[in-house]
Each structure stands twice: as structure tokens, then as C-alpha cells.
Amino acid sequence: MRERIVFAFDPFVIPFTLGMVFIILYLSVGGFKIIAKLSAEEKMKLLKHTFSFAIFKTFRDIIVDCLLHLKIFKRNIRLGYMHASIAFGWFMLIFIGHIEVMLYTPQRLGVLYYPVFFRYFVMKTHETLRGDFFFFLMDLFLLIVLSGVGIAIYKRFRSAIVGMKRTTKLRTGDKIALYSLWLIFPLRLFAESFTAGISGGSFLTITINRVFNTFATNESLIQPVWWAYSLTLGAFLFALPFSRYMHIPTEIFLIWMRNSGIRATSSRDGYAESEIYSCSSCGICIDACPMAVKSENSKFTSVYYLRLMRRRLPGSMNHADKCLMCGRCVEMCPVEIDSCKLKVLKREEEISEKRLRMAYLSEIHTNVNKSDVLYYAGCMTHLTPVIYNSLFKILQKSGTQFSFMDKDGSICCGRPLMLSGDTYSAKELIEKNRQTIINSGAKTLLLSCPICYKVFREEYDLPGIEVVHHTEYINRLLNEGKIAINKSGKSFVFHDPCDLGRGSGIFEQPREILMKAGELRFASEERGKSHCCGGSLGSLSLDKEERNGITKAALATLFENNPDELVTACPLCYKSFKNINGKPTADIAQIVAEQMV
Amino acid sequence: MNRFGYRLSPSSQIDLDVSDNSLFREILAGEPGISTCIACGSCVASCSAGVFDKISFRKALHLLEVGMDTEAVALLEGCMMCGKCTLVCPRGINTRHAIVLIKRKLNKG
Ligand code: SF4
Ligand code: SF4
Ligand code: SF4
Ligand code: SF4
Numbered sequence: 001m002r003e004r005i006v007f008a009f010d011p012f013v014i015p016f017t018l019g020m021v022f023i024i025l026y027l028s029v030g031g032f033k034i035i036a037k038l039s040a041e042e043k044m045k046l047l048k049h050t051f052s053f054a055i056f057k058t059f060r061d062i063i064v065d066c067l068l069h070l071k072i073f074k075r076n077i078r079l080g081y082m083h084a085s086i087a088f089g090w091f092m093l094i095f096i097g098h099i100e101v102m103l104y105t106p107q108r109l110g111v112l113y114y115p116v117f118f119r120y121f122v123m124k125t126h127e128t129l130r131g132d133f134f135f136f137l138m139d140l141f142l143l144i145v146l147s148g149v150g151i152a153i154y155k156r157f158r159s160a161i162v163g164m165k166r167t168t169k170l171r172t173g174d175k176i177a178l179y180s181l182w183l184i185f186p187l188r189l190f191a192e193s194f195t196a197g198i199s200g201g202s203f204l205t206i207t208i209n210r211v212f213n214t215f216a217t218n219e220s221l222i223q224p225v226w227w228a229y230s231l232t233l234g235a236f237l238f239a240l241p242f243s244r245y246m247h248i249p250t251e252i253f254l255i256w257m258r259n260s261g262i263r264a265t266s267s268r269d270g271y272a273e274s275e276i277y278s279c280s281s282c283g284i285c286i287d288a289c290p291m292a293v294k295s296e297n298s299k300f301t302s303v304y305y306l307r308l309m310r311r312r313l314p315g316s317m318n319h320a321d322k323c324l325m326c327g328r329c330v331e332m333c334p335v336e337i338d339s340c341k342l343k344v345l346k347r348e349e350e351i352s353e354k355r356l357r358m359a360y361l362s363e364i365h366t367n368v369n370k371s372d373v374l375y376y377a378g379c380m381t382h383l384t385p386v387i388y389n390s391l392f393k394i395l396q397k398s399g400t401q402f403s404f405m406d407k408d409g410s411i412c413c414g415r416p417l418m419l420s421g422d423t424y425s426a427k428e429l430i431e432k433n434r435q436t437i438i439n440s441g442a443k444t445l446l447l448s449c450p451i452c453y454k455v456f457r458e459e460y461d462l463p464g465i466e467v468v469h470h471t472e473y474i475n476r477l478l479n480e481g482k483i484a485i486n487k488s489g490k491s492f493v494f495h496d497p498c499d500l501g502r503g504s505g506i507f508e509q510p511r512e513i514l515m516k517a518g519e520l521r522f523a524s525e526e527r528g529k530s531h532c533c534g535g536s537l538g539s540l541s542l543d544k545e546e547r548n549g550i551t552k553a554a555l556a557t558l559f560e561n562n563p564d565e566l567v568t569a570c571p572l573c574y575k576s577f578k579n580i581n582g583k584p585t586a587d588i589a590q591i592v593a594e595q596m597v
Numbered sequence: 598m599n600r601f602g603y604r605l606s607p608s609s610q611i612d613l614d615v616s617d618n619s620l621f622r623e624i625l626a627g628e629p630g631i632s633t634c635i636a637c638g639s640c641v642a643s644c645s646a647g648v649f650d651k652i653s654f655r656k657a658l659h660l661l662e663v664g665m666d667t668e669a670v671a672l673l674e675g676c677m678m679c680g681k682c683t684l685v686c687p688r689g690i691n692t693r694h695a696i697v698l699i700k701r702k703l704n705k706g
Contacts, residue, residue, distance in 0.1 A: 321694075350701045358675050360650040379645045379679035409648030412677035420678045420697050429677060537680045540697050543630065544689035575684060 001104040001131060004123040004198065008105075012223065013113040016230040019237030020112050026241050027249050034253065037270035042262045049260035058259045066251050067091055071334040075284060078151065083282075085148030086181075087248070092141040100134055116233070119192045120226055124200035131200065139202035142192075145185050153182055168283045168303055173242030180236040181245070187229040194222045244281035251278040251335055264338070267320075267346040268309070275337045279306040285329035285339070290532040291322065293553040294546055302329045302339035309342070318541070320346040324550075325419055325538025326498040331528050340538075347421025347540075358428050364411065366436045373402035374442035376433075378452040379410050380571040387448050387571055390593035391470055397596060398482035402446065405436065415455035416537045426459075434460055446473055448589065450500035450570045451537065457504065469500060471569045474592055475509040478516060485595040491519040492591070493563040495554070495577070496530035497570035510569050510588055517591050524560040531557050533568075535576030551580050559583070567591055616664030620702060624661065627698045630690040634658055640682035640692055650675040654682050654692050661699075670703060 035043065049055060064070050067088045073080030097115035101108055104122065108114045114121065124131070156178075170178065192201060193208035201209065212221075240246060254274045264272040285302040292298040305319040320343035330338055368374065373395070377388050388404075395402050411433055417426035437445060437460075445462065447453045448470045456467045468476075477483045492514045500506045507527050514520045525531050534550030542550075555577065558566055565584045568574055578585045625631055640654040641647055653672045660669035673696055682692040 321697075351704050358677075360646075360675050364649055379677070379681050382645070383643070383681055383684060410645050410679075411649075412645055412679045416678040416680055416693075420693075420700075422678065422700065425677075535684075537678075537693075541628075541691065541694050543691055 001122050001200075002125055003105055003108075003121055005121050008108055008111065008114065008121055010117075010120065010226075012227040012230045013117060014230070015234030016116060016237070017113050019234035023237045023240055030241075031253060034270040034273055037273065038262070039265075042260075042270070045260045045262055046257065049256075054259060058256055061255050061259065062252050065255060065334070066248070069334065071336075072282070072284075075332065075334065079155075079282075082148050082151040082155065085144045086152065089141045089145035089148060093138065093145065096134060096137050096141070100138075103130075103134075113230075117226065117230070119195050119199040119201075120222075123198050132202065135200055135202040135205075138192075139204040142185065142189060143204055146189065149182055149185050168244075168281045168286070171243075173239050174244050174281070176239035177236055177243035177245050180232040180239065183232045184229070184236060187225060187232055191222075191225045191229045194219075194225055244279070247278050247280040247335070250274050251280075254278045254335070258336075264341055264345060267342055267349060272342055272345070275335075275339075275342065276306050276310045278335050279303060279310075279337055280335060281307070282334060284332050284334065288328045288332045290324060290326060290328065290534065290550045290553065291542070291546070294549050297322070297546065302333070302337070305339060305343065306337070317346065317350070319343070321540040322542055323539060324498075324532050324534075324536040324542065326532035326536055327502045328498075328529070328532065331502055344419065344421065347419075348423055349421070351420075351422045351424065358425055361411070361428055361432050364432070366405070366411075368405050368436060368440040368442075369403040370441050371401045371403045372442060373400055373444045373446055374405050374437060374440050375402050375446045375448075376405045376413075376437075376452065376456075377410060378406070378447065378449040378571075379412050379416075380449045380451065380575075382406075382410060384571040384574055384587070387574070387587045387589055390587065390589040391446075391448055391474075393593045394474060394477065394483060394589060394596065398477045400477075400482075403440065403442070405440065411436075413449075413452040413455050414459065415451050418455070418459075419538050420540060430455075430459055434462065437462060437465065444468060444473075446470060448569075448571065448587075450497045450504065451572065454499040454503045469504070469506060469569070471500070471506060471510040471513065471588055474589065475513050478513060478592075483592070484597050485517055485592055486597055487516065488518045488595055490517075490565055491521050491563040492517065492565050492567045493521050493523050493558050493561065494526070494588075495523070495533065495558055495566060495568040495573055496527055497568060497573045498530070498532050498536060500569055501530055502528055510567075513588060513592060514567060517595050519563075521561040521563040523558045525557040533570075533573040533576040535572045537572070547576070548580060551576050555581055565591075611663045611665075613663070618662055618664040620666050620699070621661040621664070623702065624695055624698050628691055628695040630688070631658055631692075631695050633688045634690060635688060637687060639685045639687060643681045643685045645679045645681055646675045646677045652676060654696070657699075658695075670699065673699060676700075 038046065069080055069083040069087060072083050094115065097118055100118055101115045189204065189208065193205040193212065196205040196209040257271055257274060262271050264275065266272060281303055283303060286292055286298050289301040291300050300319050300322040305316060308316040308319060323340065323343050325340050327340055330340055381387050411429055413433065414426035414429040417429065443465060445456060445465055445467045447456060447467065450469065453467065453469045478485065494510050494514055496507065511520060531554040532550060533554055534547040565586060566577060566581055567586050567588050568577065569588045574585060574587050636655050636659065638655050644652050646652045651672060652675050657669040657672040676696050678693060680693045686692055
């Protein structure tokens with residue numbers, strides 16, 4: 001192998017080289033800006049992380065998420081293959097390209113364009129096993145990338161093949177980048193094939209070279225094809241910052257920051273910015289979003305929110321207000337973008353320091369009877385007293401002593417206020433409730449509402465007090481033999497409330513209870529993928545009709561296997577389903593209370 | 598003629614020609630549902646904060662409509678955003694959204 005071009009230069013390399021210089025400058029400036037936006041404390045975190053052993057985990061995560069795309073594989077094998085083949089294949093082409101340069105033309109190491117156009121600049125002098133091995137690898141990875149590009153092109157026209165109902169709409173920058181990405185690899189294939197007679201090649205390039213040789217003279221095509229290859233590469237690199245492919249470099253940055261323990265603290269700080277740019281517009285969140293059951297509302301899904309933020313377009317507030325905060329998109333997002341958090345932060349920015357005060361709180365004196373178990377109903381269970389009445393029956397039967405903290409009216413748990421963006425007022429409520437709970441001397445705080453449960457677990461500082469949801473508590477009573485239930489002939493399906501399942505990780509306890517109470521049937525979407533009931537307090541602006549549509553869609557997934565009864569463990573889900581469901585709806589406490597012996 | 602002290606307390610008469618209900622109109626644009634309120638009072642009866650403080654969405658809406666913003670806001674200040682009022686409203690009005698919009702307006706000053 002030796003060089004065949006003097007000075008190792010040809011004008012066709014210019015478009016690519018310009019693109020490469022541009023993107024390197026752009027990314028350096030962008031990266032510097034993001035780091036500059038971090039607070040001093042966050043910068044320290046980043047520094048500490050970089051020089052600790054944990055950095056190896058970050059390397060691993062980057063390979064797994066950015067190159068192999070294992071998370072998308074888990075969602076959908078074909079979609080995963082598409083992403084992995086392009087990303088990993090391309091990476092390997094670059095990597096092996098550099099190794100080739102290192103081995104054969106070490107004097108050209110560091111020339112930006114050389115590894116990319118290696119085959120143009122060299123000629124094969126004699127066969128070696130090592131040379132054939134590298135050529136084989138290069139052809140193999142090119143084939144892998146091409147197969148991924150093939151699926152991508154097919155997906156654009158028919159998304160169903162990769163298991164998606166909807167794909168995202170494209171903008172100009174995206175289009176240029178997308179079409180050049182489609183062209184880059186076929187052009188590379190042809191460019192390398194035409195020169196394969198000179199530079200050598202392997203199963204793919206040599207074969208094509210021979211086929212073309214039968215009806216065309218390859219030599220005359222060499223220059224135009226290498227030019228076209230370089231031009232598309234240049235176009236891709238120039239369009240990159242204005243396209244969704246910006247997610248490729250940004251995600252690396254995001255993983256590095258996330259693993260350092262940095263989180264978003266405003267809807268547009270350094271971390272938020274990199275989350276916004278890390279979205280690959282894969283569109284998984286569109287199918288995930290319950291709002292999208294009404295097709296006009298798919299425009300409010302996370303991918304479009306992130307896009308508005310990225311382009312600084314108006315209307316992002318409306319988007320942030322619509323979201324149910326059900327977390328389904330976050331659960332499924334392969335980049336793990338916490339778009340719910342970003343939207344709540346956006347809402348928070350609307351409520352400035354100069355706020356309205358909850359002056360009356362200091363006047364409230366709550367006296368709670370002393371007992372080990374303190375029950376807090378919260379606002380929602382006060383609307384559905386059947387839940388706490390059933391729960392009390394169970395508690396009495398089991399001989400549990402308890403007191404009712406908000407018998408004469410609830411001071412809200414604070415989560416609805418936090419979701420509305422008013423953390424200041426929420427903190428006041430939280431502090432008030434916290435005092436009451438601590439003063440009560442209870443050891444266990446029992447809740448029947450997952451909305452409360454989540455906030456009590458995450459935001460309340462309650463040393464020595466266990467916070468439990470009634471599904472956990474009832475299951476415990478059953479396991480300890482303090483209560484017993486008869487198995488009925490009924491079949492149930494369990495609806496996982498967003499804040500209990502996805503939000504707090506409680507999936508098994510309610511199912512264990514229901515399996516004791518009767519037959520448990522599966523829903524088509526359950527556990528982490530459970531569909532929001534439509535009632536969520538997370539959304540500020542969805543109207544009743546839109547919510548009802550979501551409820552109906554959720555019911556359709558739940559009644560897939562035709563159970564007799566729908567069981568849930570949240571007063572709000574219960575209320576949302578009850579009037580729309582044609583079959584009986586019950587809270588898990590009701591089922592247990594009814595079948596208790 | 599004796600005046601019997603009728604003018605001791607300020608007049609609460611509302612002059613629709615001069616009253617400024619721009620806040621109401623702004624909220625109406627953001628949450629058009631509020632125009633369908635039938636003043637049934639369900640929102641007040643179910644209000645969590647209503648147990649502790651003078652809170653009335655129904656009355657606040659009415660006051661806003663005639664431009665008495667300060668009085669209206671005083672009736673919503675203690676709202677805990679719990680959403681019970683939205684769930685019970687027979688007209689399906691997104692009361693909570695209206696309250697958020699009012700709060701935002703005021704907090705922005
Ligand atoms: S937010 Fe996540 S799931 Fe949605 S398009 Fe972006 S990367 Fe995909
Ligand atoms: S949190 Fe739920 S409602 Fe909000 S965008 Fe995600 S999937 Fe849609
Ligand atoms: S419950 Fe609804 S209709 Fe009744 S007063 Fe309140 S807002 Fe108006
Ligand atoms: S959201 Fe506010 S006004 Fe409505 S019931 Fe709750 S505390 Fe009362």
C-alpha cells in the first residue's frame with residue numbers, strides 16, 4: 001500500500017474539510033457555552049466526576065446509548081437495529097479508517113480528510129493478509145450502515161415497519177441533513193467501488209467494481225463520485241447544527257453531565273439546553289403520549305415541546321401547560337430526557353417571587369390523636385369517601401389503631417401546587433403538614449392517594465416515619481394474616497396510576513392482592529407503560545372533553561382481555577373511570593373490604 | 598332635608614361604563630369555559646381551602662367580570678390548586694386553569 005497522489009491533496013476534499021472545520025468550531029463554542037452556563041457548584045461536580053472512576057461508567061453509557069442504542073433495541077428490535085447500525089457502523093468506519101492511516105501512511109496522521117478518503121489516495125502494491133482483513137472490515141461495516149440507511153429510508157415512507165404509528169414532521173435543516181445522510185453511504189460505496197481497481201477492496205467494493213466494469217469505464221467516474229461523496233458529507237456537517245442530528249454530539253455531553261449528578265434547575269440552563277438538543281426526534285414519545293389520542297393534540301407531545309424550546313419559538317408555554325405529567329414519554333424516551341421536569345420548570349418561571357401568600361395557614365391548629373398509624377386522605381380521597389370508608393373497615397378488622405389526620409378538611413399535600421409551578425406556596429403547605437405529622441407522633445403515614453404518596457415520599461422530611469400507600473399496607477396485612485379474603489369468581493384488571501406505578505415504582509403489591517381476590521387479567525398496556533386515566537392534575541389546560549377521550553383510550557387498553565371489573569388504587573383514576581366505564585370500577589380497598597372474611 | 602346618613606358607607610354600585618374588566622377578558626381568552634358558569638356554587642362547596650379561608654371561585658369570577666379585581670383575587674389567594682372544584686363543576690369548567698392564569702397575571706405584576 002502506498003500513496004498515489006502527490007501532496008496527498010485533491011480539490012474534492014474541500015467541501016468535507018470545510019464542513020468538518022465548521023462543525024468542530026461550532027461544537028467547541030456550543031460546549032463551552034453550556035459549561036459556562038453551569039453554576040460553580042455544577043462545574044465542580046463535572047470536574048470531580050471526570051477525574052473519578054465513575055468516568056468509566058460514563059464511557060460505557062455513551063457506548064451503550066449513543067453507539068449501540070440498546071434502549072431502542074429494548075423498545076423495538078428493528079428500530080434499534082436501524083439506529084445502532086448507522087451509529088455503530090459509522091463509528092467503526094471512522095475508527096478503522098484511522099487505524100489504516102496509522103498503519104500504512106502514518107505521515108498523514110492528523111490530516112482531517114485523509115482517513116475519510118483513504119481509498120482515493122492510496123494504491124495497492126501487493127496482497128497482504130492484514131490489508132485484506134481491513135478491507136473486509138471496512139466493507140462489512142459499510143454494508144451494515146447501508147442496511148440501516150435502507151431501513152431509515154423505508155421508515156420515512158412507511159413507519160409501521162419499525163413499529164411506530166407516527167413519525168415526526170421535518171424542517172428544512174432536518175431535510176438537508178436527512179437526505180445527505182441517506183446519500184453519504186451509497187456514494188461512499190460507489191466512490192470506493194470505482195477506485196477499488198486501484199486501491200483494492202473487499203467483497204462489496206470489488207464486486208461492484210467488476211459489475212460496473214462490464215458496461216462503463218470506472219476511471220471516468222472516479223472524480224465525480226468522490227466529489228459527490230465529499231459534497232454530501234459537507235452538506236451534512238453544515239446542516240448538522242440546524243437539524244435533529246445535533247443529538248449525536250449533544251447526547252454524549254448530556255450523559256457526561258447526568259452522570260456527574262447535574263440536573264436541570266431552570267427550563268433553559270446548561271443541562272436543560274443539552275437535554276433539548278439531545279432529542280433525536282425519534283418520535284417514540286408521540287406514540288407514548290396519551291394526549292395524542294386526539295390527533296390534533298399530538299403537536300403537544302414532548303418532541304414538539306423540545307423543538308419549540310430549541311428554536312425559541314412562541315407557544316412553548318401552552319405546550320408545557322397541556323402536559324398531563326404522566327411520565328409515559330420520559331419512561332420510554334431512549335435518551336432519558338426528563339421533559340416533564342423541563343415543563344414544570346417552565347411553569348415555575350411564570351410564578352415569580354412576588355407571590356400571593358397563604359396567610360391563613362398559621363391560624364390552623366390541627367390536633368391529631370396519638371396513634372402509630374396516621375391516615376391522611378388528601379383532597380382527592382375526600383371526593384371519594386368510599387375509599388377511606390373501605391380502608392377503615394379493613395383497618396378495624398385487622399385491629400390497627402389509627403387516627404385520621406384531615407378528618408375536618410385537608411391541607412393539600414402540595415403536589416398540585418408544585419405541578420402548577422407554584423413551589424413557593426407548595427413549600428408552605430408542606431411545612432404545615434410536616435409539623436402536624438411529626439407532632440402526631442405516628443410511625444406510619446398511610447395514604448390512599450398516589451399523588452400525595454409521591455410528594456410525601458419525595459419532598460417531605462419525615463425522619464423515622466414510614467410513608468405507605470394503602471396498596472402496600474393492605475398487602476402487608478394480608479401477608480401477615482391480620483386480615484383474610486375470600487377468592488371470588490370475578491376477574492379483574494388493574495390500572496396502574498401514573499404516580500403510583502411509574503412515579504413510585506409500586507407494581508407488585510396491588511397485583512398480589514388482586515390475585516388473592518379473584519382472577520387477574522392483563523391489560524394491553526400496563527405497569528410502566530400504563531396509560532394515564534386522563535384525570536391527572538398535571539395538566540393545567542386540557543379540557544373535559546379531551547380528558548374524556550384519554551379516559552376512553554385507557555379503558556380500551558384495560559379491557560383488552562374482557563375482565564369483569566376495573567380496579568385501581570387512586571381516587572382520581574377511580575373518579576375519571578367511574579362514569580365513563582360501562583363495567584364496574586372500584587378502588588382496591590373496596591374489593592378487599594367486600595371480600596374480607 | 599335630612600339625609601339619614603345613607604352616604605356613610607361608600608357606594609358599591611357598579612358602573613359598567615367605567616369598570617375595567619380587562620383581566621377578566623384576558624382570562625376568558627385563555628380559558629373560554631368560564632363564560633359558561635351558572636354560579637351553582639359547587640366549586641365553593643367542595644373547596645379544600647374553603648374550610649380554612651374565604652375562598653370562592655364562583656364569586657371571584659363574578660367580581661372579575663365587573664372589574665373588581667382586587668376583591669376577586671382576595672377570594673382566590675389561598676387556593677391550594679387541589680382541583681376539586683374542577684372535578685365537581687357541572688359545566689366542566691377548568692376552574693383550576695383559570696386560577697393559574699389569574700395567579701400568573703398577578704405574579705408577573
Ligand atoms: S423526547 Fe425522547 S422519545 Fe421523544 S423524540 Fe426526543 S428522543 Fe425521542
Ligand atoms: S408526560 Fe404524559 S401527557 Fe405529558 S407529554 Fe409525556 S406522555 Fe404526554
Ligand atoms: S361549579 Fe362550575 S358552574 Fe358552578 S359556580 Fe363553580 S365554576 Fe360555576
Ligand atoms: S383548586 Fe383551589 S379553589 Fe379549587 S377546590 Fe382546590 S383549593 Fe379550592
